Amino acid sequence: MNNMQIGLLIGYEGELEDAFPEDIFNAGIVVEEKIVLYNLNDIPCSFAMLMGIIYCVNLEYPTAMKYSFEFLQKVVMKIKPDQASAKVHRLRNKLQKNNF
Structure with missing residues (x-):
């Protein structure tokens, strides 16, 4: 630990x-x-x-895992999804486009 x-x-x-x-x-x-x-x-x-x-x-999320935690919070768990960063929005849009 x-x-x-x-x-x-x-x-x-x-x-x-x-x-x-x-x-x-x-x-x-x-x-x-x-x-x-x-x-x-x-x-x-x-x-x-x-x-x-x-x-x-x-x-705050650990720096090395910031976007991983943000993706899980904003996209998977849908907690304040409208406040996601540009990187997370792009990934979400790509996943939706490819029906994942």
Whole structure:
């Protein structure tokens, strides 16, 4: 968790064979190197909670992942989609044009 600004911490058993292991026993949310929520049992719920924390506490996205988080917030979750940056608008338009 050192130097982790924002992220998910996933506890699982067994070997890691996929990006999201099936045998998850715990998931937590890390903000500024501290676990702020834990004992979450699934990844989609954990991710939604992470996005909610970012939005409610008005945190800045990590610089390296700024546009990824913005795309997820504005396009996927439809939170203030009209306020997306030009890059995110272009990507959304390309995806809509190609029926993704």
